[in-house]
Amino acid sequence: MSDFDSIFRNYHQVLVVYAYKFVLDEEAALDVVQDVFTHVWEKQKFDFEEEHLKAYLFNATRNTCLNFLKHQKVRQTHDEFVKLKSLEVQHYASGEKSLIEKESLDKIHRAIAALPAKYREVIELSRFEGLKNKEIAEQLQIPLRTVETQLFRGLSLLREHLTKQEFKILLSIFSLNRK
Incomplete structure (x- = not known):
């Protein structure tokens, strides 16, 4: 199976479901799978044998999900810090x-x-x-x-x-x- 279109058709939906189990957000899961397929296309990674291709796609999806979750955690920590800083400024500005x-x-x-x-x-x-x-x-x-x-x-x-x-x-x- 070396045709990118057929790989996409065969694996896209199952990878989205797999990604959803990690990120618990349909849009994020679609984005993750899109990133995986973009990487596959750019690196011409679709010349593997069927068994190796499937393993590669699932591993790439899992790793991309984990990176996404790490990034979300960093963003959440940053957002909390900004919110706390804002509350602190309001606190001092309000005279309380x-x-x-x-x-x-x-x-x-x-x-x-x-x-x-x-x-x-x-x-x-x-x-x-x-x-x-x-x-x-x-x-x-x-x-x-x-x-x-x-x-x-x-x-x-x-x-x-x-x-x-x-x-x-x-x-x-x-x-x-x-x-």
């Missing part, structure tokens, strides 16, 4: 914070208030008002490099006075305000 987060925010605000005035002003303009360094330099009428230095030093001081978790909260607030 636990007592611990509120205490951390209070400590963060106290740490910012304790900064030297020049650092505090640059950090507030950059991080809370979302201005770019160039805009801050123009507004305060100071060189751009001075803005960058003051921002760096201010954040370094904050890092020294805050825990890692509090500093991460601070950075997440900054990223929300920059959007």
